[in-house]
Amino acid sequence: MDAKTENSIREAQLESFGRLMAGMAHDMKNHLGIIRESNGLMGDILEMEPLVADEVMVERFQKSIAAIERRIVIAAKMMHHLSGMAHRPDTPYSSFLINDLIEEEYVFLERFARLKQIEVRFEFGDDVPAIISDPALLQHVFYRVYTSCLELLEEKQTLTIVTDKEDRNAVILFRFSGVLQMEPETVRDDLLLAAVAKLQGEITVIDNDQRTSDMKLLFSSMNV
Amino acid sequence: MSMPTVLIIDDEVEFASTLCQRLKLRGMATVDVHSGVEGLDALKKMNPDIIILDLKMPDMSGLDVLEKIKELDSTIEVIMLTGHGSAGSGVEAKKRGAFAYVMKPLDIAELMAIIESAHKKRGKG
Numbered sequence: 001m002d003a004k005t006e007n008s009i010r011e012a013q014l015e016s017f018g019r020l021m022a023g024m025a026h027d028m029k030n031h032l033g034i035i036r037e038s039n040g041l042m043g044d045i046l047e048m049e050p051l052v053a054d055e056v057m058v059e060r061f062q063k064s065i066a067a068i069e070r071r072i073v074i075a076a077k078m079m080h081h082l083s084g085m086a087h088r089p090d091t092p093y094s095s096f097l098i099n100d101l102i103e104e105e106y107v108f109l110e111r112f113a114r115l116k117q118i119e120v121r122f123e124f125g126d127d128v129p130a131i132i133s134d135p136a137l138l139q140h141v142f143y144r145v146y147t148s149c150l151e152l153l154e155e156k157q158t159l160t161i162v163t164d165k166e167d168r169n170a171v172i173l174f175r176f177s178g179v180l181q182m183e184p185e186t187v188r189d190d191l192l193l194a195a196v197a198k199l200q201g202e203i204t205v206i207d208n209d210q211r212t213s214d215m216k217l218l219f220s221s222m223n224v
Numbered sequence: 225m226s227m228p229t230v231l232i233i234d235d236e237v238e239f240a241s242t243l244c245q246r247l248k249l250r251g252m253a254t255v256d257v258h259s260g261v262e263g264l265d266a267l268k269k270m271n272p273d274i275i276i277l278d279l280k281m282p283d284m285s286g287l288d289v290l291e292k293i294k295e296l297d298s299t300i301e302v303i304m305l306t307g308h309g310s311a312g313s314g315v316e317a318k319k320r321g322a323f324a325y326v327m328k329p330l331d332i333a334e335l336m337a338i339i340e341s342a343h344k345k346r347g348k349g
Contacts, residue, residue, distance in 0.1 A: 030236055033328035037242040040332050044249045076329045 014089060018136075021086035028079045032072055039068045081107040088136040096135045098170050098219070099124045099163055105139045109146055117155045125164040128171075129221035133199050138219070141199065142172070144192050145215055149174045166218065174215040228273035228343040232256040233263035233289065234305060235281040239328075243276070246332060252339075260284030264292055272300060274342050276335075279306045279313050279325075287317060294321045301342035303335070 043065045046058055081104045102122075113120045149159055153176065162173040196203045199219060206214040230252050234240040240256035247254040257266045260283050267275070275293060279286035290302055304317040304325040314325030323342045326335055 029328050030239070033330065034236065034239045034242065036329040037239055037246065041242050041246050041249075044246055048249050072329060080327070 014136075018086045018089040022083055025079045025083035025086060029076065029083070032076050032079065036069070036072045036076075039065055039072070043069075078107050081105075085136075085139065088139065092134050092136070093132060094135060095130050095132045097128065097130050098138070098172060099128055101135055101139060102142060102161070102163065102172070105142060109143065112147060112150055113159070116150055116153070118150055118153050119156075119158045121158060121160045123160060123162045125162070127165050128163045129165055129168060131170050131219045131221045133201075133219060137195055137199055141192065141195050141201075141217065144189075144195075145174060145203075145217065149176070149215060152176070168221050170219045170221055172217040174217075176213045176215075227251045227253070228339060228346075229270065230254040230274045230276060230339070231263065231266055231270060231272040232276045233258075233260065233266075233281075233286075234276070234278035235259060235283075236278070243330070247339075250336065260286075260289040260292075263289055264296070267293060267296060267300070271297075273346055274323075274339055275300055275302045277302050277304055277322075279304055279317065287313075287320060290317060290320055290322055299346060301346060303338055303342065305330070 043062065046061055046065075084104045085108075102124075110120070146161075153159060158177040160173075160175040160177070162171075162175055164171045164173065193203065196217065201217055201219040204216045204218075206216055208214060230247055232240045232244055232247075232254065234243075234256070235258050237258050240258060244254045244256040255266060255270055255272075257263050260281050263275070263277070277286050277289055277293075281289075286304060290304070293300055293302055298321070301323040302317075302321070304314055304322045306314045306317075306325055306327055314322075314327075317325050323345065324338045326338065
């Protein structure tokens with residue numbers, strides 16, 4: 001099989017995967033909706049139709065109802081963003097804001113930092129220009145660079161993710177606290193470079209006077 | 225202040241019936257039905273102030289049901305329910321005359337505030 005056909009199969013496979021994920025997210029939101037309403041109804045009954053005289057028992061139920069509600073809100077947010085991500089390949093070339101894209105994806109990336117006990121901070125620029133590109137591919141690049149950065153960090157260290165405007169370009173900086181021995185090759189690989197090139201972007205490593213180091217992704221917004 | 229009469233149209237039976245009970249507990253006369261056709265039928269019988277309408281149903285799309293509702297009585301306020309990640313369909317519904325759209329899972333406080341606004345718009349709240 002030639003490379004072009006192989007690539008087309010892979011793209012069709014990704015599209016199918018995205019559609020399956022979107023469908024699953026939609027169904028999950030329905031299930032969560034029912035759980036939330038049922039939970040809410042239990043709370044309403046306890047509050048509005050106090051049939052139970054045992055106040056301690058009522059309080060225990062209310063605590064449990066509140067815990068379910070909190071988890072539903074978190075799960076619903078995840079499903080909302082999963083649905084958004086799964087729909088991204090529907091519009092391979094579209095105008096989008098990288099802040100939105102990162103916020104959507106980070107819901108699923110947070111756990112990687114949590115498991116490694118790395119603190120991740122965000123400094124989102126207010127005037128980062130929109131770019132026209134492939135949002136799903138950019139999320140793939142973000143995931144790769146982010147996980148590579150986590151590999152380089154030790155427990156209790158901090159990774160700061162900055163978005164900014166540079167001339168007419170949108171920039172994402174992965175900033176490491178303290179001095180870090182980071183060679184450009186450490187976080188680069190051929191497929192990542194190819195993906196960045198396809199997005200007409202650039203990836204560079206910057207040493208900020210040995211105080212901090214940045215992994216910088218730059219994307220042109222000239223087409224907007 | 226009079227309480228609004230509410231019709232819920234959603235093919236998710238458990239969701240619709242539970243929401244129906246919650247609105248009843250808050251003093252509203254509420255009926256739930258589970259398809260677009262049933263919804264249009266119930267509309268003619270009960271003449272509700274407000275309709276809570278699911279966007280995606282197997283027999284008719286929520287947008288089609290919305291159009292029919294507005295043909296039958298343009299003063300009824302319709303609140304669309306959407307479970308999709310994109311708010312695009314909700315925005316489209318608003319263009320077609322829906323009062324508002326809310327995402328599932330619902331926040332009951334948010335829904336109550338929207339119902340109250342819709343009822344006021346009808347001059348009954």
